[in-house]
Amino acid sequence: MNVRRSAAVLAATVVIGTATPAVAASPSPSPSLPSGLYGSGDPTYDGVWRQSFALIALHRVHVEPAAAAVDWLAGQQCESGAFPAFRADPARACDAKLMVDTNSTAAAAQALSAVGGHGTAVTKAVNWLKSVQNKDGGWGFAPGGASDANSTSVVIGALATQDVPVSKIRAGAESPYDALLKLSLPCADGGAFAYQPDKKGKLRANADATAAAVVAARGTGPLTAKAGTTRESTCADAPELTPEKAAANGASFLAGAVAKDGYLKSVLPGAENQPDYGNTADAVVAVAVQDGPGAARKPLAWLERNSAKWARQNGPAAYAQLILAAEAAGADPSDFGGTDLVKRLTATGPAPSTTSRDDDSGTDSGTSVWWMVGTGLAAGAGIGFLLSSRNKKKQP
Template sequence: MNVRRSAAVLAAVAVFGMAAAPAAFAATGDHRLGQSRAPQDASPSPSLPSGLYGKTDPKFDGVFRQSYALLAQHTAGVEPAPKAVDWLTGQQCASGGFAAYREDADQPCDGKTPVDSNSTAAAVQALAALAKRDKSLAAMVDRSVDWLKSVQNKDGGWGYNPGLPSDANSTGIAVGALAAAGQNPAGVRKGGKSAYDALPKLAMDCGKGDGAFGLADAKSGKLSPNADATAAGVLGSLGKGLVVEPAKKAASGAPECAKPDSASQAASNGTAYLLKTLGETDDHLMSSMPGADDKPDQGNTADSVLALAAAGQKEQARKSAEWLAENSADWAEQSGPAAYAQLILAAHAAGLDPRDFGGADLVKQLNAQGPAPQTASASPSAADAGEEKDDDGGVSIWWIIGVGMVAGIGIGFLYSGNRKKQP
C-alpha cells in the first residue's frame, strides 16, 4: 500500500471530491504511498484516540496507518499495546469492512459509511498476524475477508471503493490480505475470474510502458507507467502481502519483458521495470505522481524493496534498502507511523536490522508514535513461538497516495467517497 503533498491532495480533492483525500494524509513526506505525506504537525485532530498511532488528523488514514504500525511491530517481534489493537478492531463495521476512519465507532455503519478495500485489506494483514497470538481476532479477519470477497469486481480485481474499476494498488493489497488470512487468491473468484486474471490487464506492454503496471490519467483514463502501482502489482501477482521474507536465493539477472499474458509474466515485467528505473536513479525512485516535486521518493522506494525481495531480486532490494537507511530519517520523522512501519517492513524484506537502520532504531521510533507496546521478543519467530522479554521502548505510504489520487476518477487506490451502499 506513502503520502503526497498536502497541496497536491487538496487540489485533487477540489477536483474529484473526497476520492483522493485519504491518500494524501496517509504518509506525507516523499511518497506513498510517494512523495509527500501529511506532515506530523498538520491539522491535528482536537482529541486523538489514546490507542491511535500518529499525531495528525486520522480522518483519511487512521485505519491504514494503525494497521501498518501493528503489522510492523509484530514483524519486529513486538507485542502491541492492547488498546492499540482495540482501537483498530473497534473500527470494523458489522459487515467486516473498514472505512479509513470512523470518529464515533459506537455508531453502527450504514450506507453512507465509506468502507474501502484498501483500509480493509491493510487491517486484515495486521489482524491476521496478531491472531497468531490472540485467536479471538480470527473471527474478525474472517468477516473482513468475506467482505472483500463480496466487493470483488467481475474481472477478478478490486477498486478502492465498492463499484469502482479495478486498479493495481487495490488489487495488490487485497491479494496480500487474502494470502495473510490463509486464503488462496487464485481460488477467490467473481464471474469466474481471480486477481490473477485482473492484474495482467492492468499491466502495460513492453513497448509503451516498459512492462510497468499503470496508473490512470485523470483526464483520459489511459494508463501511464507508475512505480508504486508496479510495486503493488508485482506483489499481488506473486501472491505476497506486506511482510516479505528475505530472498534465500538470488534471482539470476533481470527478467526479460514479454507480453503480459499471465500474472507471473506481468510480475516479471514489473520487476524488470523497477530494476531498470532504480538503476537509473542511484538505487531509489523519484516522485511518480503527477504534479509532485521531482525529488527522491522514500515511500515508493520502500514499496519497491518489498516487490523486489518477493521477486528474488536480493541484491537490488538490499541496495535500495541501504539507500533508505541513509536517506529516510527526515522523511520518516515528518511522515509518522506509516513511514516508520514501511521502513521496518523494507528492512525485514532486505535482510537488514530495523533496530540498526543507518544507525537508527526504527522499532523504538515507531513505538514512540503511540501507546507503549507490552513486550518485545528477540525476533519475529520468537514472538510467534511465545518467547518474550521486556522492551523499554514505547512505540506510506505511497501505497495510499498513489491510489487515492486515481480513486477520484474511478480507478484509484485509496480514499474515495463511497457512492455505493455498504454491502
C-alpha cells in the first residue's frame, strides 16, 4: 500500500515491491479534474487507487464521504466489473485499449463495500478478479501477468469483504495462499516475502511485499483487518509452511528492519539511508495485525514525528496510509503528531456528508479503532507511550 503509481515505477516494482504502484502528486493542479476526485495530481496512474483508499480510510474513522466522491469511483467501473487506473470519460464504454488491472479493481471493491449501496458493483468486481486468477493461485498486476505478492495480497483483501473463501477460488487454480507461500523466504534469508522471483528464479526479501503479504496471510485486507493479540513473532522454519507461520516470519522480518531507526529504508538507486514513509506505514499495519499494536510503537512514533511533509507532498493516498497505520497501532488519526490526518484528507476532495467519529451506531463492528475491537489492547503502557507523543498543539 504505497503511494507510487506510474508506468515507470510499476516496471520497477520487481525491485521495490510496492503494493500500490502510484505516482507522487503532480507539481501543478490540473484544472480538468473531476470535482468528486480526491487530490489535485494527475490521476492517470493512481486515480482509482487513491480514491479507493481515501474512502476506506474515511470509513474506518466514521466519516461519510460526499456522494460525488463515491459516484466518481463507481463510475470508473467497466461493464466487465474491472476497474482501470483512471477512466477519463466514464460515459464512453471501456474497450480493449483501456488497461484494467487487479490492483485498482480490488481496491475499488473494498472501498465500495465500505460505503455501502453498491453491492452489485462489488460483486461484479470480485467475480472479475476470480475470473483472472492465475493457475498458481495468485494474481499479477495485469490480467494474465505473473503472480506477485502485492497484487495477490490486495485481491485477498477484496475477497475478504465478500466473505469469499480464500482457500479455493475456482476450479483448476491453486489457493491464493499457495501463491503467497511460494514467495516466502526461509529464515536463513530473513523470513520475508519476495515480490516475485527475479530473472534467475531467486527470491529476494522485499519489505513492502512482506507488509502486504503478512496482512493477506492473515486472511484480511485494509478494510477488514483487526489488530492481533499481543505476541512477539519469531522466525522459525517449519516442515509444512502455513499462512499463519509465514505471516509470523514476515512480521519478525519487518520488526527487525525497523528496530534500529524506526523506519524502512528506500531501496531506490541513490537513496542510501533515505526513509520510505509509505512502506513504513504499511509495516506498522502488518506488525500490528500480527503482533498487536504495542509491537508497532517505534515505527508509529517515527511516523508521527516525521511524516507530515511527505503526506502533504503526496496527497490523499498518503493521508489514507497514515490513517490506517494510526488506527492499526491504536493512535488517534485526528491528532497524529499534532496533525489532524482526517481533516487533511477530506480537504483534498469534496466536503464529507457527515462526520461521526465518536459514534459507533450504524457502522460495521470495529470501525472506530478498527484493528483493535475485541483485542482489549488499548490499555496500559502502550497507550501511555502513544499519548505521550501527542501533547503538542494540534495543527488543522
